[in-house]
Amino acid sequence: MTIEKIDFDMLLAEYRSIWNNRLLIASDKSSEEILTEAVRRELLDENSHPRIRKNKYEKYYSAVSRITQSTISNEAKVSLIHFHNGIMEKLIKES
Secondary structure: OOOOOOHHHHHHHHHHOOOOOOOOOOOOOHHHHHHHHHHHHHHOOOOHHHHHHHHHHHHHHHHHHHHHOHHHHHHHHHHHHHHHHHHHHHHHOOO
């Protein structure tokens, strides 16, 4: 799946339906930018207090589990997991 074939508006809406407590400010950013930042923050566990943060591998596993157990379409599940994979690969290369 290439990045230009992804409907980021739809994917962001699906992400919001799974993580309904996430504050995703949409000021002047695109859906792709908002989703990228949200997934990066999620995998780095930046939404938790520093003393209780988990590592990115634990957070990745939790995210994929949450996605697969959600009620969104299978196509959306695959797209979100694929998107998480891409962000995770970047985080691994950065560390």
